[in-house]
Each structure stands twice: as structure tokens, then as C-alpha cells.
Amino acid sequence: MKNVLIMVGLLLAGLSCALLAGLNHPRAGQLAIALVFGFTALGHFIKQDEMMAMLPPALPARRVAVLLSGVVELTFVVGILYPPWTRAAGIAICVFLVLVTPVNIYSAVKRVNFGGHGAGPSYLWVRIPLQVLLIAWTYWFAVRGH
Secondary structure (H helix, E strand, C coil), X not given: CHHHHHHHHHHHHHHHHHHHCCCCHHHHHHHHHHHHHHHHHHHHHHCXXXXXXXXXXXXXXXXXXXXXXXXXXXXXXXXXXXHHHHHHHHHHXXXXXXXXXXXXXXXXXXXXXXXXXXXXXXXXXHHHHHXXXXXXXXXXXXXXXX
């Protein structure tokens, strides 16, 4: 649950600080989603074993998948903040969030003790709406708002 609160906090604090600094609404929202993906990307590098536990054991090269997805998330951070790439990065983020949803479902069903998934399937009542929020946020500020 802590990770969910951190991500929502990064969205709201990032948006608020960026607006107070004088950024326009789309740019402030883009900065906020970049903060979220910067945070989640770090987990792929410093919590590799925990992230690997979220993947089915039959999946080959789980560590490579974790590291590669961390690199993808860092690429999203750069892409969302570089204006010529913002819209394409926003679309890619939306697609990525849809594609990783089954991993979150698997992790909750298997009660993986990382990021709140250990709470079991009831965690999906929080996690799925978070995925929807992140998709909507990204669409609003990066795809539509660009």
C-alpha cells in the first residue's frame, strides 16, 4: 500500500509544485507522471529480487525482464519531458500500463510480498484503480494535452 500512496503523492505534489513554479497545466502533469515513473524505475534496479517475484517462475530471463522494464520506464521519463516526444511517450506509457496489469493481478493472486501485492486479491481494489488513474492522467496531460 505504501507504494500506491507514494505514487499518488508524487502525482499530486509534482503537479502542485510545478503549477506553483509557473508551469502550464499539461507540462505540470507531465512532470508529475515523470516523477512517478522515475520512482517506479528505481524499484527495478534496487529491488530486483522482489520485482522478479512478481513474474511467473516459468517466464525465462526474469531478471533481464525486470531490468529492461526499468530501462523502459526511465525512457518514459525522458520521453515525457522532451517536448517533441511527449505525445508518443504518453501513448507508450498508456499501452505499457495496460500490458503490465496482468503482472499486478498475478502478483496479488500469488500474494507476492512486495508493493502491497502480499495483501492478496483485495489489493487489486486499490491497484487497478491506480492503473486507471495513471492511464487517465497520462492521456489527459501528455496525449490529449500536448
